[in-house]
Amino acid sequence: MSFTGTLRATFSPDIGIDLGTANTVVYSHDEGILVSEPSVVAYRTSDDTIVAVGAGAKEIDGRAPGLVRVVHPLRGGTISDFRGAHALVKTMVDRALSSRARIAPRVVACVPGCATDIECKAVEEAIRAAGPRSTTFVPQAVAAAIGAGLDIMGTTPRMVIDIGGGTTEIAVLILGGVVAMHSIKIGGDTFDEAIAARLRRDHFGIGPLTAERLKIERGYAGRPLRREAWLASGTDLAVRMPAKRLVDETLVGDAMRDGIDKIARAAWFILESVSPDLAGELLETGIVLTGGGALVPGLAGEISGRTNVPTTIADDPLGCVARGAGEILASPGLHERLRPHADRLTRWYQSLRIGMKEGYSR
Numbered sequence: 001m002s003f004t005g006t007l008r009a010t011f012s013p014d015i016g017i018d019l020g021t022a023n024t025v026v027y028s029h030d031e032g033i034l035v036s037e038p039s040v041v042a043y044r045t046s047d048d049t050i051v052a053v054g055a056g057a058k059e060i061d062g063r064a065p066g067l068v069r070v071v072h073p074l075r076g077g078t079i080s081d082f083r084g085a086h087a088l089v090k091t092m093v094d095r096a097l098s099s100r101a102r103i104a105p106r107v108v109a110c111v112p113g114c115a116t117d118i119e120c121k122a123v124e125e126a127i128r129a130a131g132p133r134s135t136t137f138v139p140q141a142v143a144a145a146i147g148a149g150l151d152i153m154g155t156t157p158r159m160v161i162d163i164g165g166g167t168t169e170i171a172v173l174i175l176g177g178v179v180a181m182h183s184i185k186i187g188g189d190t191f192d193e194a195i196a197a198r199l200r201r202d203h204f205g206i207g208p209l210t211a212e213r214l215k216i217e218r219g220y221a222g223r224p225l226r227r228e229a230w231l232a233s234g235t236d237l238a239v240r241m242p243a244k245r246l247v248d249e250t251l252v253g254d255a256m257r258d259g260i261d262k263i264a265r266a267a268w269f270i271l272e273s274v275s276p277d278l279a280g281e282l283l284e285t286g287i288v289l290t291g292g293g294a295l296v297p298g299l300a301g302e303i304s305g306r307t308n309v310p311t312t313i314a315d316d317p318l319g320c321v322a323r324g325a326g327e328i329l330a331s332p333g334l335h336e337r338l339r340p341h342a343d344r345l346t347r348w349y350q351s352l353r354i355g356m357k358e359g360y361s362r
Helices: 003-011 055-059 082-097 117-128 140-147 188-201 208-218 249-273 276-285 299-307 317-330 332-338 343-354
Strands: 014-019 023-028 032-038 041-044 050-053 068-071 106-111 134-139 158-163 168-174 177-184 230-236 241-247 287-290 311-313
Touching: 014 082, 014 117, 014 140, 014 317, 023 082, 023 317, 032 055, 032 082, 032 317, 041 055, 041 082, 050 055, 050 082, 082 117, 106 117, 106 140, 106 317, 117 134, 134 140, 134 317, 134 332, 140 158, 140 168, 140 177, 140 287, 140 317, 158 249, 158 276, 168 249, 168 276, 177 249, 188 208, 188 249, 208 230, 208 249, 241 249, 249 299, 287 299, 287 317, 299 311, 317 332
Parallel strands: 014 106, 106 134, 158 287, 287 311
Antiparallel strands: 014 023, 023 032, 041 050, 041 068, 158 168, 168 177, 230 241
């Protein structure tokens, strides 16, 4: 790196932020992933003092006493708790840049395609709490494609499916533009809730952390992997007593099937909406999966079988969105090309600037 580049990176860093439902990731082109922690905040109910943010807050989720409230500030890819979101973003940026003297950074933030103008404005307000010099919004699917190493500026179409905690973003990209994009509110949290709901039907209650662990340990798409049953701790709802139960992987797979079907149908919908020429080229370039949901065993094969398009998983799928956001800032030409990425995003940005002084309910 040149001296001027080093000086700029030290005092005026450029960072990409993936403000995700499950995890918040901060990325720098020069140093890689700076922070990756759960999107969870805990604060004291008596005086609203922040107790923990990130991993520390997740550890006490479901275990905190009544005087401490644990919140997930983002639901379905959008902000549900403004105060918690402000604390989350500011803390993560401070942690990412705490080791260096700095001026306010430039930020690229990622937003889901299903976000409304009001929800996008709430994201801007939360990021402003961290004091950036400037903020640019890009769709999550675009950042995910760049973070996965796809050449979206070329003449060959690229298709990405980013499965996050709250949303799944699907896009076909070519020549730096979006040919087709679709967003659905299905993600990792949907799978967790479905697993917990399926067990409740058998009068066995589990918490969100156990549901997430079951998804990770025994979740799958397509055919079962023939793994042994997993011992889950919870509550026997028939007698309201603590209990343990062996959970078979087929139960977990059945619970996840509806969400996986919706993701596959959304991918099929996108492929139907592009021209036959582009669809034919996608048979060669394939589909790339990013996000935490990409790690579900068998999912790539299931989507490939349902769409007839080869499907692969990106390297480090969890970091693709934040990495792509950081890489956009590192490339001035790409940044300028994507900043007014679509008329809708431009309207979002204008509404943010016009409506910045409007108040929010906290």
